[in-house]
Amino acid sequence: MTAWVHGVRARSTAVSVGAVCAVLLTLLTGCGSKDPNEGTNGVGRLPAAEIEERAAKAARAAQSVRLSGSVVSKGRTYRLDMRLKDNGGLGEVSARGGPRFELLRVGEDLYLKANADFWADQGKGDEKPDEADLAAARKLEGKYVKVPSGDPAYKQLSGFTDKDVLLDGLLTLNGERGTGDHGEVDGVRTVEVRAAEGDGGILSVSLIGTPYPLRLERGGDAGVVQMLEWDKEFTLRAPEKDQIVDYGKKISAAE
Secondary structure, eight states: OHHHHHHHHHHHHHHHHHHHHHHHHHHHHHHHTOOTTTTSOSGGGSOHHHHHHHHHHHHHHOSEEEEEEEEEETTEEEEEEEEEETTEEEEEEEETTSOEEEEEEETTEEEEEEOHHHHHHTTTTTSOOOHHHHHHHHHHTTOEEEEOTTSHHHHHHHHTTOHHHHHHHHSOOOSOEEEEEEEEETTEEEEEEEEGGGTTEEEEEESSSSOOEEEEEEGGGOOEEEEEOTTOOOOOOOOOGGGEEEOSSOOSSOO
8 A cells, every 4th residue: 555655646746747847848938939920010921022022112102201321322421311201301411521411302492501611612622612612601501502403413412302212222132032130120120131141231121010111231331221200291391582592503513
């Protein structure tokens, strides 16, 4: 009887320990294998190329966006902070080593606002501005100079205010696509699309709501930009007439 009782107790202890181990293993396995796409819009479960396609489609359909960061183009680094919509945009641009300036486009009308240092440097090349240049530049400080559509500067500057042009130029990856890490951008859960294992660019796409592109690390160290405030309304209006300087056909020194 005693041996039988001890045997039952031993088996009961073994079963209890085994049950506890099984429960712990289940909990640990569950924690380790939690689906990172649970509670999301589901794009994280798609192939990388399809995630990229859906992000591009969402960007094209959006009415507005705020784009900020750095862009390297033709050897020059530009810092951007632009709010863009279908009929124009507004914000700030600066080139490395150069002064900051503001851009505003409403429809086809493009305006440039900058400080006196910016205007004094225009067309001078390596020469330092003289007193006459500085005096003329001070008159433009705080004013919106209208950029004529026929001026060589119009095409370049208006590109910074054109949502479709800017996004089409930026949202490019080069190389074979693969799905990268899950993460966050501005508190929003994201999944990465990596091109050429990241060397060709890394695009972070929202896992919450519409799969907007939220961050792009451009390939070849060509800059990093964030794309936030999608479809957030903002006011876009022309300056008051007394704040506008209109020189007519041309403002730049380029021929």
